[in-house]
Amino acid sequence: MTTLLVIAKEPRPGRVKTRLTPPFTPAEAAALAEAALVDTLCTVAATPAERRVLVLDGSPGPWLPPGFDLVPQCAGRLDARLAAAFAGCDGPALLIGMDTPQVTPDLLTVDFAGYDACFGAAEDGGFWALGLASPDPGLLRGVPMSTPDTGAVQRGRLVAAGLRVRDLPRLRDVDTAADAQAVSASAPHGRFAAELARLQAVAGR
Secondary structure, three states: OOEEEEEEEOOOOOOOOHHHOOOOOHHHHHHHHHHHHHHHHHHHHOOOOOEEEEEEEOOOOOOOOOOOEEEEOOOOOHHHHHHHHHHOOOOOEEEEOOOOOOOOHHHHOOOOOOOOEEEEEEOOOOEEEEEEOOOOHHHOOOOOOOOOOHHHHHHHHHHHOOOOEEEEEEEOOOOOHHHHHHHHHHOOOOHHHHHHHHHHHHHOO
16 A cells, blocks of 8 residues: 655745735635645545655644644755655655645545556646656756746656656645635635635635
């Protein structure tokens, strides 16, 4: 079975989802980030796995469900932090972030039968999921992050290493208010959608 990794930031105002402000305040953006994280962790908790790990920048809160190992993120750029997350795994691992609360257990159930890596591209040019049958941190180090080419470069690294890659469905990250609306519409029954609707009702948006 696979280790499921979630890399995330503690949902504190001013530290997360800063591109949601405006129209949302920093506190509202943090509330949306927490809702997205809760949805993500609940989905991971419902997915068959040998181990579930939260790789966290910050401190855990009451939003962390039982059954997760907590690992602090290392210092450095995002590529180094992702690489370190995989370095802590001794078997197949799938890593996702906290920006796709629309994920489902079906999307996260991978068995690596017939392939060596799985890759989930994001609509903004990045990626929402990366799975490795044999984790190799070197496949991530040096990949430029948060650019329109991040996903293409990362997937190219996998192919250049001779790995057989299975492509997962393309998903939309929550970065902007427009993203939040679209993701909420695609997963209307989750905590994220409920929190977005609450904030919009309070503000009369």
